[in-house]
Amino acid sequence: xxxxxxxxxxxxxxxxxxxxxxxxxxxxxxxxxxxxxxxxxxxxxxxxxxxxxxxxxxxxxxxxxxxxxxxxxxxxxxxxxxxxxxxxxxxxxxxxxxxxxxxxxxxxxxxx
Amino acid sequence: xxxxxxxxxxxxxxxxxxxxxxxxxxxxxxxxxxxxxxxxxxxxxxxxxxxxxxxxxxxxxxxxxxxxxxxxxxxxxxxxxxxxxxxxxxxxxxxxxxxxxxxxxxxxxxxxxx
Numbered sequence: 001x002x003x004x005x006x007x008x009x010x011x012x013x014x015x016x017x018x019x020x021x022x023x024x025x026x027x028x029x030x031x032x033x034x035x036x037x038x039x040x041x042x043x044x045x046x047x048x049x050x051x052x053x054x055x056x057x058x059x060x061x062x063x064x065x066x067x068x069x070x071x072x073x074x075x076x077x078x079x080x081x082x083x084x085x086x087x088x089x090x091x092x093x094x095x096x097x098x099x100x101x102x103x104x105x106x107x108x109x110x111x112x
Numbered sequence: 113x114x115x116x117x118x119x120x121x122x123x124x125x126x127x128x129x130x131x132x133x134x135x136x137x138x139x140x141x142x143x144x145x146x147x148x149x150x151x152x153x154x155x156x157x158x159x160x161x162x163x164x165x166x167x168x169x170x171x172x173x174x175x176x177x178x179x180x181x182x183x184x185x186x187x188x189x190x191x192x193x194x195x196x197x198x199x200x201x202x203x204x205x206x207x208x209x210x211x212x213x214x215x216x217x218x219x220x221x222x223x224x225x226x
Contacts, residue, residue: 009152031213042202042217043155088154092213098143098162098206099170100215104154 002027002093006103014111016078021106023072023089031092032072033100034063036085043088047074079110115139116218118203124224125193133188133221135203143206144186145170145215146178148199155202161186193225 003026013019023032034046047056049065049072056063060083062075072089086105093099119134135144142163147155147170157170161180175197177189190197201221208214 004154033214042219043215045214045216048208048214090155090215098160098213099157100145100213101157101171102147102155104152 002029002091002099002101004089004091004101004103006087006089006106008106009104010107010109012109012111013076013079015080018078019076021074021076021087021089021108023074023091023103025070025072025091025101027094028067028070029091029094030067032065033090033092034072034074035088035090037088037105038085046087076108079108081110081112084108084110115207116203116205116216118201118218118221120221121219122222124226125190126226127194129193130189130191131193131223132190133201133203133223135186135188135218136184137186137205138184139205139207140183141205141207142183144180145204145206146176146186146188147202147204148172149202149220150199158188158201190223193223195225197223198225199223 005024032049035043047063052067054065060077065072086107088105090100090102117136145160146158159178161167164183179187203218204215207216
C-alpha cells in the first residue's frame with residue numbers, strides 16, 4: 001500500500017529565508033504532484049514531476065524528484081508572505097488504479 | 113475551479129439523515145474522484161470512477177455510496193450520516209495531456225453532522 005509522508009508538517013519562516021519541504025513515498029511511482037491550498041479554498045496544481053531527476057521551477061518555488069530514493073523536494077527561495085499556504089505532495093499509485101495518494105500537507109507561514 | 117461544480121457548498125445534517133453531494137464537470141473527462149479533507153489528515157480518497165458506469169473504492173469508502181450514471185456527473189451519497197463524516201469534501205477530475213494525470217478540484221463542500 002502506498003504511503004506518502006511529508007515533513008515538516010508545520011513550517012514558520014521569515015521573509016527572505018530559504019527552506020525545503022520533503023515528500024517521501026513508500027512504493028514505486030513515476031508521477032508526483034505538488035499542490036497548494038489557501039485557507040478555506042480548493043487545491044491548486046503547482047507541479048507535475050514525471051521522471052527521475054525532473055526539476056520544475058515557478059517563481060520562488062522549485063520542485064525535484066528522485067524516483068530511486070522515492071523522494072521529492074519543494075524548495076522555497078527567499079520566501080515572501082504570499083507563499084503562506086498549505087502545500088501537499090501527491091503520488092500516483094502504480095498498477096493502473098489511477099489512485100492519487102496525498103501526504104498530510106505542510107502548513108507554511110511566512111512572517112514579515 | 114473552472115470545469116468542476118460541486119453542490120451544495122455547505123450543509124448541516126443531523127445524525128442519521130441522508131444526503132447526496134453532487135459533482136458535475138463540463139470538460140468531458142473520463143476520471144472523476146471524491147476526496148475528504150480533515151485537519152491533519154491531508155486528502156483521503158473515498159471513491160473514484162475511471163469512466164461512465166464504473167466506480168472503485170478508495171482508502172475510506174465505508175459509509176458512502178457513489179453513482180456515475182453519465183460521463184458528466186459523479187455523486188456521493190451518505191445514507192445515514194455520522195458525526196465522523198463531518199469534513200470538507202472535494203470532487204476532482206483528471207485533466208492534462210497524456211501522462212500528466214493532473215487532478216483539477218472543485219471548490220469543496222463543507223459538511224457538518226451534528
